Amino acid sequence: MRRSVDVLLRRVDPEVPIPAYGHPGDAGVDLVTTEAAELAPGERAMLPTGVSIALPDGYAAFVHPRSGLAARCGVALVNAPGTVDAGYRGEIKVIVINLDPRESVRFERFDRIAQLVVQQVEKVRFHEVSELPGSARGEGGFGSTGGHATGDVEGVRGGITQGGNSYASVVPDREGQ
Ligand SMILES: O=c1ccn([C@H]2C[C@H](O)[C@@H](COP(=O)(O)OP(=O)(O)OP(=O)(O)O)O2)c(=O)[nH]1
Numbered sequence: 001m002r003r004s005v006d007v008l009l010r011r012v013d014p015e016v017p018i019p020a021y022g023h024p025g026d027a028g029v030d031l032v033t034t035e036a037a038e039l040a041p042g043e044r045a046m047l048p049t050g051v052s053i054a055l056p057d058g059y060a061a062f063v064h065p066r067s068g069l070a071a072r073c074g075v076a077l078v079n080a081p082g083t084v085d086a087g088y089r090g091e092i093k094v095i096v097i098n099l100d101p102r103e104s105v106r107f108e109r110f111d112r113i114a115q116l117v118v119q120q121v122e123k124v125r126f127h128e129v130s131e132l133p134g135s136a137r138g139e140g141g142f143g144s145t146g147g148h149a150t151g152d153v154e155g156v157r158g159g160i161t162q163g164g165n166s167y168a169s170v171v172p173d174r175e176g177q
């Protein structure tokens, strides 16, 4: 059984349903748009959800995309995941973008457009040092382990084609890497 946390919620739109988990064990509650909107291919919009919340200190809420909308319509969140700070008291907004190259997408009032995941977040204290401790990965990143699709990432030069898929070849920055 999961721990639960109490979060104060204010309806900015009096008719908006209070967000609820669809199934036991779900990580997120769905957020709806209170405004209808139509997005042309490539168009984005910031949609209101009709709710504002007060999270306890030490928590944040993250606005995640819904996979069904992404798979069916190509709808993504520009800033995914959006971060709602514990101190934010404004209406939660969702910045959607239509990534489909051909089809417009239409949202009606109260359509579910995103999901909100509440999590505990650590507060860090930074301690400046001149050298960081070593690690197995070191400074390798951005495709250093190989086997990625061809792209423009620095240090990666594409690529090979296998079974219709193309793979990048990794060019080490330094000898012996
Ligand atoms: O998808 C999102 C992302 C953010 N917010 C709200 C809550 C968050 O606490 C506030 C600020 O978000 P963020 O820090 O990501 O934006 P910023 O551009 O850094 O703005 P600020 O200078 O106000 O921090 O905007 C949303 O409603 N939806």
Ligand SMILES: [Mg+2]
Pocket (backbone or CB within 6 Å): none
């Ligand atoms: Mg900020």
